[in-house]
Amino acid sequence: MKFQDLNTAEERIQLMEKLSETFLSRAGKNDEEGLFPFENIKELKESGYTSLTVPKRYGGKEISLSEFLCLQEKIAEGDGSTALSIGWHMGIIKSLGEKNNWEESVFKDLCEEVKKGxxxxxxxxxxxxxxxxxxxxPVTSARKEEGFWIINxxxxxxxxxxxxDYFNVSAVIEDSGEIGNFLIPRNSQGLEIDETWDSIAMRGTGSHDLFLKNVRVKEEALVELFQPGKKGAAGWLLHIPACYLGIAQAAQTYAINFAKDYSPNSISGAIIDLPNVQQKIGEMELELMRTRHFLYSVAKKWDEANDETRSMMQPELGAVKLAVTNAALTVVDLAMRVAGARSLSAKNPLQRYxxxxxxxxxxxxxxxxxxxxLAKSAIK
Ligand SMILES: Cc1cc2nc3c(=O)[nH]c(=O)nc-3n(C[C@H](O)[C@H](O)[C@H](O)COP(=O)(O)OP(=O)(O)OC[C@H]3O[C@@H](n4cnc5c(N)ncnc54)[C@H](O)[C@@H]3O)c2cc1C
Structure with a gap:
């Protein structure tokens, strides 16, 4: 079944729930061995997911921000690393379609490639x-040489x-001092990946170092100029809180299932019936509900807003990210308190969350x- 064959967001979310169950079954091994989730990404490509944010004008589905976040949240319930990874790709394509600030032919060609995976x-x-x-x-530099850019x-x-397949690399242009993004294909000579990613969090994101040594790209590889730190409001970045919300949801689900099953002989029945356990489950539910409402109400506002309103949304987009990611820390902490010392076992998913x-x-x-x-916006 392909996402493109489904007509409603509900159907697409159901399909993602199925894929995500498989991702969950692989997450422990990938994390333990520090593996990149190749199979998950392959299945997301084969299901057509990775082109869902391509604009309609280039033959895509152009899903809304709200739907995108919901699908991302579902992926993260199965595997946070897979969600964060694919979230960048999906969100960037969505944002480029909305901003429409690249040379049309370059973005159109990219969209054609994205539709092929x-x-x-x-x-x-x-x-x-x-x-x-x-x-x-950026210290990474670009200089013009005989009609080509040379990137180091x-x-x-x-x-x-x-x-x-494509690396959108920021670099300073040596002659002018301007900063630009350069779209560099993977097969470019001089482009190398140094497998440096040794983080204990999001181990499966393969967030390695990229080396560019005299990489030669065509003139049109310079896709945009920008000022560092001034990229403006970016609704697509909400894929980040959606990811951590999904992980927090997975932690709560695990804790509830554990509490239903765990029956120490000091009590009759399972710990799910105990007030101290229910207190923690209720607190988790409050955090998840509060932040989910916040995330999706701001996403809906973005979906319905014009460019001018969107340009003023930076403080609330940041507030959502702050609220959700911090709530996710709280939820996982509470889930671990429900499970007790078992949560620290290397085999337990809670320690990964x-x-x-x-x-x-x-x-x-x-x-x-x-x-x-937020302070600046309140003072103004
Ligand atoms: C899982 C993961 C995936 C990522 N994926 C990508 C990706 O795909 N592409 C990409 O480009 N990046 C990616 N990043 C990088 C990310 O966007 C940040 O650039 C990176 O995490 C460094 O942020 P930092 O706050 O630790 O670093 P720094 O900015 O070095 O900050 C370290 C500390 O120094 C202080 N500090 C530094 N500068 C200032 C300042 N000017 N003012 C005030 N305080 C300051 C702060 O207290 C901060 O906590 C990823 C990061 C993670 C963790």
Whole structure:
């Protein structure tokens, strides 16, 4: 069954729930062995998921932000790493379709490739810049030579590096000092992946380093110019909180199932009936409900807004990300308290969720920047 053959969001969500069950069955082994989830990504491609955000004008489904987030949340219930990985690709294509700021023929050609299964991601972070959202300039450079761009540099945190077909690399143009993004195909000479990803969180994202040594690309590879730290409001980045919400949901589901089954001989029945356990389950439910409402009401606002309203939504988009990722930490913590010491077993999925949700703090925008933006917006 393909996503493209389904007419409603509900049907597509049901299909994703099925795929996600398989992802969950693989997540423990992938995490333990630090493997990239190749099979999950292959199945997402084969199901047609990876082209759902292609604009209708290029033959895609152009799903709404709300539906995209819901599908991403479902993926993350099965495997957080798979969700975060594919979320970048899906969200970037969605955002490019909305902003329409690339040369039309370049984006159209990319969309044609995406419909055949091609994957892309932004490669913005460098060891020297830290989080690029804070305004650090890339050290990676581009210079013009006989009608071609020659790119040199190194990127860190290149999520999905093992399977990317296109790397959208930020670089400073040597002559002008301007900053641009360059769309670089995987088979370019001088492009290498250094398998540096040793994070204990989101182990399956394959977020390795990317090396570019005299990589030669065509003139039209320069797809956009921008100012670091000033990219504007980005609804698509809500795939990040959707991912961590999905992981938190998986933790609550695990804790409830555990509590239904666990029956120590100090009580008759299972611990699910105990007030101290129900207190924690209720607290988890409150966090999930509160943040899910927040996430989807802001997504709906984005879906229904015009460009001007969207451009003013940065503080609330950041607030959603902050609220959801921090709530996810709380939910996983509560789930682990329900399961007790077993939650710390290497075989228990809760310890994976515990590590994975920590990564949310270090995806953009960072909490201190959001609080600053909210303060500025309140003062204004
Ligand atoms: C799982 C995962 C996947 C990722 N995938 C991608 C990807 O696909 N593409 C990509 O480009 N990036 C990706 N990233 C990178 C991410 O966007 C950040 O750039 C990266 O995590 C570094 O953020 P940081 O806050 O730790 O680093 P830094 O910016 O170095 O910050 C470290 C600490 O220094 C302080 N600090 C640094 N600079 C300032 C400042 N100017 N003002 C105030 N405080 C400051 C802060 O306290 C901060 O906590 C990924 C990260 C993770 C964890």
């Amino acid at each position: 091609a994957l892309m991601n932004n490669c913005a972070t460098e060891p020297q810049t830290g989080s690029p959202t804070r305004g650090g300039k 540099g190194r990127k860190s945190f290149t999520t999905m590096a093992p399977v990317l 515990y590590r994975d949700v920590r990564a949310g703090l270090h995806n953009p925008p960072m909490d201190d920047m959001t609080i600053q933006a």
